[in-house]
Amino acid sequence: MPRKPIISLILSTYNSLEWLKKTLWSYEHQIFREFEIIIADDGSGNETIDFIKEYTSQSDRVIKHVWHEDDGFQKSKILNKAILACAADYVVMSDGDCIAREDFLQIHYERREPGYFLSGGYYKLPLELSQLITKEDILTQRCFDLDWLHSKGLPESFKNKKLSSGFVEASVMEAITPTNASWNGHNSSGWLKDIIKVNGFDERMQYGGQDRELGERLYNIKIKSKQIRYSAVCLHLDHSRGYKNEETLKKNKAIRKATRKEKRQFTPHGINKEVS
Numbered sequence: 001m002p003r004k005p006i007i008s009l010i011l012s013t014y015n016s017l018e019w020l021k022k023t024l025w026s027y028e029h030q031i032f033r034e035f036e037i038i039i040a041d042d043g044s045g046n047e048t049i050d051f052i053k054e055y056t057s058q059s060d061r062v063i064k065h066v067w068h069e070d071d072g073f074q075k076s077k078i079l080n081k082a083i084l085a086c087a088a089d090y091v092v093m094s095d096g097d098c099i100a101r102e103d104f105l106q107i108h109y110e111r112r113e114p115g116y117f118l119s120g121g122y123y124k125l126p127l128e129l130s131q132l133i134t135k136e137d138i139l140t141q142r143c144f145d146l147d148w149l150h151s152k153g154l155p156e157s158f159k160n161k162k163l164s165s166g167f168v169e170a171s172v173m174e175a176i177t178p179t180n181a182s183w184n185g186h187n188s189s190g191w192l193k194d195i196i197k198v199n200g201f202d203e204r205m206q207y208g209g210q211d212r213e214l215g216e217r218l219y220n221i222k223i224k225s226k227q228i229r230y231s232a233v234c235l236h237l238d239h240s241r242g243y244k245n246e247e248t249l250k251k252n253k254a255i256r257k258a259t260r261k262e263k264r265q266f267t268p269h270g271i272n273k274e275v276s
Contacts, residue, residue, distance in 0.1 A: 043070025183215025
């Protein structure tokens with residue numbers, strides 16, 4: 001019988017095969033090894049389905065492909081299905097367009113603590129650099145090296161600290177950053193029992209804040225958060241967002257406002273729809 005994983009890693013994707021490949025390559029050589037991968041697929045086509053099937057057959061890691069029919073942007077729904085597929089007690093969530101540094105899961109593992117969730121960030125690459133990065137660049141980790149990135153056209157920025165901070169500097173930056181330690185879908189983690197307790201994601205919500213709203217319900221059941229945005233590093237590959245619209249953003253904003261105002265701990269529109 002396979003050993004129970006310590007971490008269930010959920011990666012969301014939708015018809016972004018080239019970015020998904022790069023993301024999966026980044027998990028081939030993680031320092032932390034006791035994890036499974038659950039691909040939360042919001043209705044990708046046959047090209048992605050066939051690739052995942054082949055990749056799973058060749059990988060020595062447990063990979064679960066959780067898929068549903070394409071019905072527009074329904075990320076909250078597919079993430080709830082992926083949560084139910086988790087075999088580990090601890091869940092790390094990221095996206096299928098985020099390349100993880102080799103210590104990404106190790107940081108989540110070391111910093112996890114009962115009564116807390118972890119809040120990470122990402123370093124967003126321009127489109128040209130996102131396309132340029134190869135499998136070898138990922139496996140050798142040079143895509144995280146600032147000198148290499150600068151040589152490929154990355155401009156100077158204070159945000160580069162996310163890539164250059166050592167352990168001590170990262171700890172200081174996380175202590176002084178004004179950024180709220182919210183649940184961020186591209187880089188956050190928490191205990192499965194806590195996520196289940198608040199009933200996962202609110203499936204009424206589409207693009208724009210559905211991850212933050214989950215974190216707000218976790219706060220309401222007295223789960224605290226810890227900042228790891230300078231320690232757990234991932235590169236976000238650029239892409240268009242055709243699913244973003246003002247109507248959805250307005251609806252989501254209203255749901256989040258109600259969650260905060262009423263201190264909601266549970267959504268009846270989540271994993272279990274038979275309980276209110």
